[in-house]
Amino acid sequence: MVTHTIEELHELFKSGELDVKEYYKELFEEAKKQQERLNAFVTITEDEAYKAIEAPMTDDLLSHIPYVLKDNYNTKGIKTTASSKMLADYVPVFNAHVVDLLNKHGVSLVGKASMDELAMGGTNKSALTGPVHNPWDTRRISGGSSGGSAALVASGLIPFALGSDTGDSIRKPAGFCGIVGFKPTWGRISRYGVIPYASSLDHVGAFTRNVRDMAIVTEALAGRDNRDMTSSNREVPHYLDNLTTDISNLKIGVLTTVSNEVRNEEVKKTFENVVETLKSLGATVEDVEMDKKLMKTLLPTYTIIANSEATSNHSCLDGVKYGDRQQGDTPDDVMINSRTDGFGDHIKRRFILGNLALATENQEKMFRKAQRVRRLVVDELNKIYENYDIIIAPNGGGVAPLIDEAAEDYLSDEYIILENWLCLANFAGTPSISIPSGFVDNMPVAVNISGRIFEEQTVLNCAYALEEALGFKNQYKRED
Ligand code: GLN
Numbered sequence: 001m002v003t004h005t006i007e008e009l010h011e012l013f014k015s016g017e018l019d020v021k022e023y024y025k026e027l028f029e030e031a032k033k034q035q036e037r038l039n040a041f042v043t044i045t046e047d048e049a050y051k052a053i054e055a056p057m058t059d060d061l062l063s064h065i066p067y068v069l070k071d072n073y074n075t076k077g078i079k080t081t082a083s084s085k086m087l088a089d090y091v092p093v094f095n096a097h098v099v100d101l102l103n104k105h106g107v108s109l110v111g112k113a114s115m116d117e118l119a120m121g122g123t124n125k126s127a128l129t130g131p132v133h134n135p136w137d138t139r140r141i142s143g144g145s146s147g148g149s150a151a152l153v154a155s156g157l158i159p160f161a162l163g164s165d166t167g168d169s170i171r172k173p174a175g176f177c178g179i180v181g182f183k184p185t186w187g188r189i190s191r192y193g194v195i196p197y198a199s200s201l202d203h204v205g206a207f208t209r210n211v212r213d214m215a216i217v218t219e220a221l222a223g224r225d226n227r228d229m230t231s232s233n234r235e236v237p238h239y240l241d242n243l244t245t246d247i248s249n250l251k252i253g254v255l256t257t258v259s260n261e262v263r264n265e266e267v268k269k270t271f272e273n274v275v276e277t278l279k280s281l282g283a284t285v286e287d288v289e290m291d292k293k294l295m296k297t298l299l300p301t302y303t304i305i306a307n308s309e310a311t312s313n314h315s316c317l318d319g320v321k322y323g324d325r326q327q328g329d330t331p332d333d334v335m336i337n338s339r340t341d342g343f344g345d346h347i348k349r350r351f352i353l354g355n356l357a358l359a360t361e362n363q364e365k366m367f368r369k370a371q372r373v374r375r376l377v378v379d380e381l382n383k384i385y386e387n388y389d390i391i392i393a394p395n396g397g398g399v400a401p402l403i404d405e406a407a408e409d410y411l412s413d414e415y416i417i418l419e420n421w422l423c424l425a426n427f428a429g430t431p432s433i434s435i436p437s438g439f440v441d442n443m444p445v446a447v448n449i450s451g452r453i454f455e456e457q458t459v460l461n462c463a464y465a466l467e468e469a470l471g472f473k474n475q476y477k478r479e480d
Helices: 006-015 020-038 046-052 097-105 147-154 171-177 211-221 265-280 292-296 298-316 331-342 345-358 364-387 413-418 421-428 456-470
Strands: 041-044 066-070 108-113 137-141 160-165 180-183 203-208 251-255 284-288 390-394 432-440 443-451
Touching (some): 006 211, 020 041, 020 046, 020 147, 041 147, 046 108, 066 147, 097 211, 108 147, 147 160, 147 171, 147 203, 160 211, 171 432, 171 443, 180 211, 180 456, 203 211, 211 432, 211 456, 265 284, 265 390, 265 456, 292 298, 292 413, 298 345, 298 364, 298 413, 298 421, 345 364, 364 390, 364 421, 390 456, 421 432, 432 456, 443 456
Parallel strands (some): 066 108, 066 160, 251 284, 251 390
Antiparallel strands (some): 041 108, 160 203, 180 432
């Protein structure tokens, strides 16, 4: 099976050079091989895909293009598990808004991808179906929580996939898998029908292998949806048409509070190369800082807010309305038994934390306090955006860890700041993209590029210019 960009596939299908049915036949053979290698699918949706390509092909760039959804997108008639035992047999009666949108463009759903249980995690090791393997080295993690989506795009099987990002769950696995991961502004894309994690931080976004494809997909997803009150009425620009590599007018801030924490010399070099490249493209590139103490509050603040909101959002998963039901003598027992059986230990720990922070006696000093710290962080970030269009920093400190690697030093600044800073863009709701910046020990590493709210175009342009200059695009790895 040959791997193509969305634009290439469109041309090949349209000219008849590639027979669509033949192509899908090869694709599903390959999907099964990749499933053995990567364990990235929860469900392969062969019938649905073939049904979709029965419709006549149109001039829409996404017509007949294969894609994958993270398994927290509700899909009518197709199992949607969120990789949790609680929802292992849940078959929705409706589609998420973005699924309907993509269907209108004529896409073809190839499968539902594995994720960390309920999107809580960063490794994809908590999935009900087991860990997802990184295509570049199958002994390593894909990253999470959108790990299945990332791995499948990085295997070259499909040109794009949807993920969701509450703290970094698109951008972290994109970085580990050598592809592009983008979460636009909070409110830019409807979240209707996406199983929530933490509503004030949750974003819909996508994975692709290049920035042009990302512009196409983002344009298709964006826009107001009356079923999601938090979605914006702002008009959606033509991201693809407006894409340019001319970034000479951009002011870029290098967030040294993050980049200074990099210990790995090779990672350091790739990041220095990014900075030099942006300068050579004519952009104004200067160091910017955030208060280090404030940066160290990111992870604890995120942990309290995300888990509190998750605890509240998931109170509906009680074995009564949905999912895994265990019997009991009283309604309370049914709920207790169902939740005990239906969630992994890791989820239960998070719910305990969430309940603690939301308890009447703690709410002010934990949950509300975390919200106030979030405000301080966002205010400080917005001060930088008064003078800079873009902020860049390394996606993380190293390459994807081995699946059974021992825990990191959770108290080091390297861990607290460098490995967890990406949630800054979730706190502020700003558009944030991660793109490949090089290789270290034959594994991909990445740079993150973020901008002001609703300035997706600026972020995409900066990523596009950098991608063209660095040449790390359309990367995939199919064989061991
Ligand atoms: N790793 C983070 C967490 O576990 C982020 C997850 C996400 O973005 N969905 O909460």
